[in-house]
Each structure stands twice: as C-alpha cells, then as structure tokens.
Amino acid sequence: MKIVVCVSHVPDSAAKINIGADEKNIDKNGVSFILNPYDEFALEEALKIKDSIGADVVLVSVGGDEVKETIRKGLAMGADSGILLKTNAYRDSISTAKLIAEEIKLQGANLVFLGKQSIDGDNGVVGQLVAEILGFNSVSVAVSFNLNGDKIVAEREIEGGREVVETSLPAVITAQKGLNDPRYASLKGIMAAKKKVIDEKEVTVSEIGVELIKLKKPAQKQAGKILGKDSSAVPELVRLLKEEAKVI
Amino acid sequence: MSNKILVFVEQRNGEIKKSSLEAVKAGSLFAEQLGISSEAVVIGNEITNFNSISNYGISNVTHLKSADLALYSTTGYSQALSEYAKGTNADILFFANSSMAKDLAPHIAIQLDASLAMDCVELNIQNGEIIATRPVYAGKALAEIRLTKSTKIYTIRPNTFPLGEGNGKNTEVKIKEILNVNLSTKVTELKQNNDKIDVAEASIIVSGGRGLQAPENFAMLEELAKLLNAAVGASRAAVDAGWRPHGDQVGQTGKTVSPNLYIAVGISGAIQHLAGMRSSKYIVAINKDPEAPIFAAADYGIAGDAFEIVPKLIEELKK
Numbered sequence: 001m002k003i004v005v006c007v008s009h010v011p012d013s014a015a016k017i018n019i020g021a022d023e024k025n026i027d028k029n030g031v032s033f034i035l036n037p038y039d040e041f042a043l044e045e046a047l048k049i050k051d052s053i054g055a056d057v058v059l060v061s062v063g064g065d066e067v068k069e070t071i072r073k074g075l076a077m078g079a080d081s082g083i084l085l086k087t088n089a090y091r092d093s094i095s096t097a098k099l100i101a102e103e104i105k106l107q108g109a110n111l112v113f114l115g116k117q118s119i120d121g122d123n124g125v126v127g128q129l130v131a132e133i134l135g136f137n138s139v140s141v142a143v144s145f146n147l148n149g150d151k152i153v154a155e156r157e158i159e160g161g162r163e164v165v166e167t168s169l170p171a172v173i174t175a176q177k178g179l180n181d182p183r184y185a186s187l188k189g190i191m192a193a194k195k196k197v198i199d200e201k202e203v204t205v206s207e208i209g210v211e212l213i214k215l216k217k218p219a220q221k222q223a224g225k226i227l228g229k230d231s232s233a234v235p236e237l238v239r240l241l242k243e244e245a246k247v248i
Numbered sequence: 249m250s251n252k253i254l255v256f257v258e259q260r261n262g263e264i265k266k267s268s269l270e271a272v273k274a275g276s277l278f279a280e281q282l283g284i285s286s287e288a289v290v291i292g293n294e295i296t297n298f299n300s301i302s303n304y305g306i307s308n309v310t311h312l313k314s315a316d317l318a319l320y321s322t323t324g325y326s327q328a329l330s331e332y333a334k335g336t337n338a339d340i341l342f343f344a345n346s347s348m349a350k351d352l353a354p355h356i357a358i359q360l361d362a363s364l365a366m367d368c369v370e371l372n373i374q375n376g377e378i379i380a381t382r383p384v385y386a387g388k389a390l391a392e393i394r395l396t397k398s399t400k401i402y403t404i405r406p407n408t409f410p411l412g413e414g415n416g417k418n419t420e421v422k423i424k425e426i427l428n429v430n431l432s433t434k435v436t437e438l439k440q441n442n443d444k445i446d447v448a449e450a451s452i453i454v455s456g457g458r459g460l461q462a463p464e465n466f467a468m469l470e471e472l473a474k475l476l477n478a479a480v481g482a483s484r485a486a487v488d489a490g491w492r493p494h495g496d497q498v499g500q501t502g503k504t505v506s507p508n509l510y511i512a513v514g515i516s517g518a519i520q521h522l523a524g525m526r527s528s529k530y531i532v533a534i535n536k537d538p539e540a541p542i543f544a545a546a547d548y549g550i551a552g553d554a555f556e557i558v559p560k561l562i563e564e565l566k567k
Contacts, residue, residue, distance in 0.1 A: 124367075
C-alpha cells in the first residue's frame with residue numbers, strides 16, 4: 001500500500017518570533033526551522049505500518065526550496081521518497097489542502113497521515129480539509145490508531161477524555177502527541193536519505209479565502225509585582241486575586 | 249452584505265456546553281451589530297438544557313435530532329449541519345473552538361465552499377464586516393484576517409466572550425428529525441476522565457512544572473485546583489518526564505489557553521510554555537528562582553518554595 005505523510009517546515013518551538021517589515025511575514029533572521037513536531041508522530045505511525053505489513057511511504061510538503069531540508073529529515077527517519085509542491089505564494093489552509101489533495105490523488109494513496117496542526121499557522125485543519133476534498137474518511141487528533149484490513153479503530157483526544165472512532169479506508173488521520181514515540185534518524189538513515197529522491201513540482205495556488213491584513217505582536221504585559229519570598233506573601237496574594245483582579 | 253448568523257451549539261451526554269453558550273452570546277451580539285438575524289442549531293438525541301441558549305440572546309433554536317447522532321460522527325454531523333445551514337441561508341457560522349468544532353468546521357467549510365478562521369480571540373466589525381484576530385506561532389504573534397468568501401466560518405476560543413448573567417428569555421425549540429445519517433466515521437464510545445475539567449475550557453488553571461520534582465507532588469495542585477474549581481495543567485518538562493498525561497500539557501506543543509487566572513507553580517517559563525498561556529487574563533507565578541522568565545509574564549509572583557507556599561495558599565483559601 002502507499003501511504004502519504006504530509007510534513008511542514010516550521011520555526012523551532014524555542015524560536016522568538018519577530019514580525020517582518022511588511023507585517024505579512026515573520027522575520028526569518030536567526031530563526032531555525034524544524035520538522036513540525038506533530039508530523040513526527042504522523043510519520044512514525046506510517047513507518048510502523050511499513051515495518052509490520054509493508055508500505056511505500058511518500059512525504060508531501062508545500063513551500064519553497066528551504067522545505068527540502070525538512071523533507072530530508074523525514075527521509076532519514078525512514079520514508080521512501082519525497083515530493084515538494086513548490087510555491088512561495090501566500091496560502092490559506094484551504095488552498096494548501098487543495099494542493100495536497102491533488103497530489104494524493106495522483107499518488108493513488110488511500111491512507112494519509114499529518115500532524116494535528118503545524119506550529120506556525122496553528123489552524124489544525126488541513127487534514128480534515130484534505131479528507132473532505134477527496135471524499136476520504138478522517139480522524140483528527142488521534143492518540144491511538146489500529147488498522148485491520150480496511151477497518152480503522154482510532155481514539156481521538158477531546159476535552160477531558162477520548163472518543164473511540166470507527167471508520168475505514170480510504171482515510172486521513174491527524175496525529176497528536178502520545179500516538180507513538182517517534183524514532184530518531186539513524187546515521188545509516190541519514191546517509192540513505194541523501195540518495196533518496198525528492199520530486200519537485202511547481203504548483204499554482206488557487207483562490208484564497210482568507211486575506212491576511214497584518215501580523216502583530218501580542219500586547220506586552222507590564223512586569224508584575226513580586227509579593228515576597230515565602231508563605232508570608234500568601235494572604236496578600238489572595239487579597240489581590242479577590243479585590244484587584246477579581247478572579248477568585 | 250451578510251444575511252444570517254448560525255451558531256453551532258455543542259452538547260455532550262445531552263448537555264449543552266458552556267463554551268458554546270459563549271459562541272451564542274457572540275452570535276447574538278454580532279448579529280445585532282450587523283443588523284442581521286441569528287439562530288442556533290444543536291445536533292444530538294435527547295437534550296436537557298435548551299433554556300441555557302436563550303439566556304444568552306438567541307431564542308430561535310433548531311434541534312437536528314437522531315438516535316444515531318447522540319455521539320459525534322464527523323460524517324453524520326457535517327452532513328446534517330451543512331444541509332441545515334444551506335436550507336436556512338446562513339452565511340456566517342460561529343462555533344466554540346472545541347475539539348469537536350476543530351474536527352467539524354473544516355469539513356463544513358468545504359461542503360459550503362466557505363472561508364475559515366479558526367481559534368479567534370477577537371472579533372471586530374469594520375466597514376460592516378467582521379475582522380478576526382487569531383493567534384499564530386502559539387500566540388507569539390497575532391494575525392488579523394478578513395474572510396473573503398461569501399460564506400464565512402469563525403471558531404471562537406473559550407473565554408473570549410465571558411458569559412456573565414443571562415437574561416432568561418424563553419427558548420423556542422424546533423425539532424427536525426434527521427433520517428439516513430451517514431455514519432461512515434462514527435464515535436462508538438466516549439471515555440471520559442471522571443469529572444476532570446479540561447485545561448482548554450477551564451476559567452482557572454493551576455499548572456505544575458519541573459520544580460515540583462516528582463509526580464506525587466501534583467497532589468497539592470489537585471487540592472488547590474479543587475478549591476478553585478480549576479483544571480490542573482503541566483509544563484512540557486512535567487509531561488515529558490511522564491508525571492502528567494499529554495492532554496494536560498500547556499504550551500506550544502500542548503494546549504494554548506486563555507483562562508481568567510493561570511497559576512504557574514515550579515514552572516520557569518520557557519518560551520514555548522509562555523506562548524501557550526501568556527494571553528491568560530491574570531498570571532500568578534510561584535517559583536524559587538527570582539530570575540525565572542515566568543515572573544516577567546506574571547501579574548503577581550512569589551519567589552519562594554512551592555512546597556511551603558502552595559499549602560499556605562490552600563489554607564488561606566479555605567478560610
């Protein structure tokens with residue numbers, strides 16, 4: 001079987017984010033980029049299937065040349081090949097999903113994994129959009145996944161619990177932390193990744209439904225009050241929470 | 249010009265959720281400002297507390313009803329909701345940004361050919377249309393956006409439109425039986441952590457980090473949380489150490505939250521943690537290290553030993 005895993009190239013979660021002069025992009029100076037952390041869970045789940053019943057695992061990503069570095073990381077973990085849908089145009093989630101869905105159709109894959117969200121745009125919707133565009137089933141925010149023939153039993157995380165979901169292939173699954181423990185790329189994997197093929201395809205972004213007016217920094221809080229160094233400050237803290245903040 | 253706001257109201261176990269009532273309040277508020285009508289829709293089987301909806305400004309509620317829709321189904325709910333939205337000519341949809349909405353809204357967006365704005369923390373009207381603000385990079389930046397398609401979907405982060413007092417209007421519930429539910433994806437079982445308040449929905453959160461030293465030390469935070477009717481959260485360090493479940497993690501690779509009060513205990517305030525909680529209305533930091541970055545984000549801090557301060561805080565709150 002062929003499995004597509006979508007990966008994205010995002011600023012490290014430890015990175016400081018500054019807004020660029022155009023107010024439409026972030027200032028990438030000094031920002032290191034990583035494979036989106038949730039995509040590691042997505043890829044690991046695909047690799048587990050490859051290990052147990054065999055599968056051709058294809059990475060798909062959208063973006064500029066710099067994204068190849070992230071695709072290489074996925075290839076080093078064990079994916080078989082990569083596809084870069086190349087564009088530097090502004091995209092919203094739906095235009096991204098349309099590009100990915102088109103490629104999945106070309107690949108003829110009937111199982112797709114993605115991270116539950118990319119830690120840049122934080123929309124958390126591309127997987128569900130792709131599923132709906134293709135007419136596939138979908139389970140989002142999966143913390144467990146079982147495939148038996150074409151039957152799927154998965155659990156998704158919800159507020160204060162989990163939902164057990166039953167569905168079947170073809171399907172799109174988005175991965176949450178806790179789904180598995182992603183493997184590290186071995187030295188052998190890293191060497192092998194250098195020989196694997198990344199197919200680059202120029203793509204055109206379709207109609208956009210979200211206009212970005214501007215990016216801005218959140219309002220900075222004034223530094224707070226240190227009330228003391230031990231439990232003698234507790235009564236004052238309780239008083240402030242009750243009388244000044246009025247939150248308890 | 250827009251036509252009508254439809255608010256999706258979520259139920260679990262037949263009970264309408266508080267975060268959805270906030271969406272109702274926002275829906276009625278914005279319909280009034282835009283001079284258009286509003287209504288609410290609930291999907292489920294038996295539902296107990298319809299009156300809570302009209303308390304917050306919308307008295308016209310439709311219940312899309314089927315025994316097959318008692319539990320969530322991506323296919324069943326999205327089919328029922330988008331068909332209803334088309335039939336009622338709603339062109340603005342509001343959802344609370346819950347785990348159900350995060351799953352459902354994108355499916356609806358494709359079915360209705362709509363624009364989509366997830367996790368909005370601010371909505372404003374400019375020149376007769378809604379401008380949304382939503383966090384990106386886990387809240388390290390905010391994006392101001394405008395939806396350009398004729399149908400627009402907004403999901404609203406809990407605690408963005410605090411409920412306050414309701415006005416107790418009567419609810420008029422229309423029941424629409426749904427036949428032929430598409431259950432190709434369906435929830436077969438709900439596994440709930442007994443009565444636990446989730447960090448994503450809580451109005452107060454008590455969070456612990458590495459400074460708590462061991463998993464059993466979260467017991468004092470549980471006790472404090474119980475007194476405050478709060479959820480217990482954790483930093484990535486505490487989750488990665490296996491002390492707390494993944495679902496409790498606050499931060500860039502966990503949940504991003506905006507409670508009224510966030511109490512950080514033994515959390516130094518790594519940038520990825522701050523990103524996930526800095527939009528809290530009030531932040532209290534309790535940490536031994538007076539240089540810890542968490543104090544720069546806090547409104548009130550005590551730079552001391554959590555094991556001495558938290559028990560005292562519990563004692564003081566019990567008074």
